Amino acid sequence: MTDSAIQISVVIPLFNEEESLPELCEWIDRVMEEDEFSYEILLIDDGSKDRSWEVITKLSKENPYIKGLRFVRNYGKTAALQTGFQTARGEVIITMDADLQDSPDEIPELYSMIVQDGYDLISGWKKKRYDPITKTIPTKIFNAATRSISGVSLHDFNCGLKAYRKEVVKNITIYGEMHRYIPVIAKWNGFAKIGEKVVQHRARKYGYTKFGLERFIFGFLDLLSIAFVNKFGRRxxxxxxxxxxxxxxxxxxxxxxxxxxxxxxxxxxxxxxxxxxxxxxxxxxxxxxxxxxxxxxxxxxxxxxxxxxxxxxxxxxxxxxxx
Known part of the structure; x- marks a missing residue:
């Protein structure tokens, strides 16, 4: 399969998600087959301590469209996404979490919004969430602050389910904890046609969340850093x-x-x-x-x-x- 033949690259960062990977990959494969998409699945193992890599290796042998990368240690979600972006060959790149809280059934419509409607980036909006209030309230405050500072009108910056035109991910660089600000970085790099889609949010089926409240503190500091670098980084x-x-x-x-x-x-x-x-x-x-x-x-x-x-x-x- 040549690079030009790949329509969709699904980039999935993960950390200790051995239970969910087989079901997630089977679900994505089913959606791709039903809609006759040419695709690849990139599983980025961010230094997992469980059997995630063994599962990825087994899946890649069973399905040639599944590929895996394993970090020597835990670098963080941003590092996993950046590496996935560098490796992806599809014309449209879809990112989603590995915990089965994002639905692969959203992929065809996300793809259509990029290819047919001409968007550079589509961000998912988990309008109805199944997270505890200790997570939803800080998220609302965080999103409101980000909208105010960045000028990008999205309801859910932290949603892992997003779709990108290939040119977007190949022309931006993210580091630190900046993965939640990719729409902001994309806009400031000239990719201004950014849309939003209400997506299904599912309750976590396996394991537990890997993120704590400190991500909001670090996230706000990263936002200030991005704002400064964008405005004064070259002057x-x-x-x-x-x-x-x-x-x-x-x-x-x-x-x-x-x-x-x-x-x-x-x-x-x-x-x-x-x-x-x-x-x-x-x-x-x-x-x-x-x-x-x-x-x-x-x-x-x-x-x-x-x-x-x-x-x-x-x-x-x-x-x-x-x-």
Whole structure:
């Protein structure tokens, strides 16, 4: 099968999901056969401690369309998705979780929205969820904050079920915990036609969730990082230089004002105190020093940007199956 013959690549990051993999792959295969799609399934084992890799190896031998990659350790979901994006050969890339909470029955319509309706990216929206309130409430707050900061109007940024045009995933790079912000990164990279589809959310059948509340804290920090890099990543002097110049001039104005006031009092034979005895002097001094450092940081940032070479974020893979 040539690359051009593959219509859909299904990228599935996983960690300790040995029970669900056979059922999930069988379900995807059934959907693909019914709709006569040419496809591949990429199972990215993110350093599982259970028998997930043994299951993947067995599945890849039974079905030539199933391929597996295994990390030497747990890198995280973002790393698994980035590696899957680099490996995928389909014209449309579908991502979903391995826990059977995402329904493969959604794939044909997601594919149609990309190919026929011309969307660059379709994000799933789990409008009705089967998660505990300790997970749903923070998720709503997180989504609202992300919409406000990013300007991307999606209800569910964290939904693992998404569809991408091939050009999107081949032209973005994600790292850290940025997988939930792929729509934001895609938009800021010029892929502005982003849609949303209400998808079925199923209760977890096997195992337990691998994510805790800390993901929301890290996620918010990643959002701030993305916003900064997108706006000032290639022109750091615009931020640091502006702030530095403003603080430098503010400190200088205060210092000259204090000095001028002292000279005026001396000239008019009025009582005065030394400039260094005035608290404003130290405020001015700090402003001048911080302003100079910010300006220097912006200058150094510009040098790094000029000399930087984009990296794709390679990860160590210990084994491969079916490829």
């Amino acid at each position: 750091p002097m615009h931020l640091f230089g502006s702030l530095g110049t403003l603080m430098f001039f503010l400190g200088s104005i205060i210092a000259f004002w204090l000095l001028g006031k002292k000279i005026y009092n001396i000239y008019n034979l009025q009582p005065y105190r030394n400039v260094t005895e005035n608290p404003l002097f130290f405020l001015a001094l700090v402003a001048i020093m911080v302003g100079s450092q910010l300006f220097l940081a912006g200058f150094l940032g510009e040098l790094f940007v000029k000399q930087s070479i984009s990296k794709t974020g390679d990860y160590n893979i210990s084994e491969r199956a079916g490829m």
